[in-house]
Amino acid sequence: MFTKKIENYSDKIDFSVKSIEKGHHKVLFHGIPMIRCPFDYVIYQMLIWEVKPDLIIEIGTNRGGSAYYYATILDALGNGTIHTIDIIEMEKDQRIIDHPRIKLFTEGFEQYDIEEAKKFSKILVIDDGSHTYEDVKKSLDKFNDLVNLNSYFIVEDGIIDKLGMSKDYQGGPNKAIKEFLKKNKSFEIDLKWTSFFGKNATFNTNGYLKKVK
Template sequence: MSLLKKVFNQFRSANVNSDIVFQTNLKLIEKAHHQTSYRGVTMVKCPFDLVLYQMIISEVCPDLIIEIGTKKGGSALYFADLLRNIGCGEVHTIDIEQAVDEKVLKAKNITLFEGGWQNYLLENCQGFKRIMVIDDGSHVYDEVLAAFEKFNKLVSVGSYYIIEDGIIDQLNIKKAWYNGGPLKASLDILDKEPSFVFDKKYNDFFGPNATFNPLGYLKKV
């Protein structure tokens, strides 16, 4: 007897409805995203956004992704592999201090920068034509705006400046030091910066705001 048939018979014998209903909630997704890894390296990304990232990277084919916030380097490794698979690009990943996995250190198309985004030299971007920026840094409102002010002009038309974790509002993570956080920063940017638009296609791909980066997919036009 097949395993599937055994499981089905157990349902029937227990008088359990065989129409299994998909159930989850935002708190469960948040808990799981802290345990998400790529090639065994911690990456702390919502699975929905991982799918969106591979679609965006395939669409834009950037020759440089600047990532603010490295942690263990799982997302940098993911981005670097995606770029290598489509034959273009490298990753500059920035943090205050780097404590990354050995796999990240060995990746030929990842360059690590310490000292925080404030000390990243824009000269490092010379020679790159299609640039994407991902801010997964402190999530403090003032710092999100300051990082955008520094990096947004690097983003090429048709590419993206992505501000992560606006979801912290909905998760009720409203600690004083966020000062409104990424969501407030995205709203202010969209209100004041006409060269960027809110990309509803990716924001609502899995349903309205079914992303950890609501209002965070900003496209350069």
């Protein structure tokens, strides 16, 4: 019979959006900073596998962990390229620089030449940039026409509303999403992903926008 006390054992279960937000800053992929909510970490690989894009446009490279994650999924699919865009050049792991599926753009999304994407036939766009209302609005306006039927424009980090931070971002992603959907009927929020783990149990609240027509 075991009588020895197990150190640090607890029957208590206690977590919140804020505790997940704190932890998500520490998420790594193959040792590279990724900064991803665990729910979305899982959702992305399912969504990419389903859509099978031949181009992923990512706004917001940061340290490159997400781009590297997407690249490994595309490796498994045997096809696809990533155009990852930022305006701040941060130190990158050499594996990101050398990966044949990843192309880095460092002059910001407003300077990205749409012609770079014209040769691709199935495009997925992910906005993980500044999260300000103005920037999200601009990226939606610029890139939405590139998204193919049944693919997605994913707007990240609408969770800032729940965290009480939306004022710091001029209203943030959700304000831009609402305005965009009012004038653009080609997209709708895909509840399959936003509510996969519970209603808006994602850091991309209302942000999985599927092109339906």
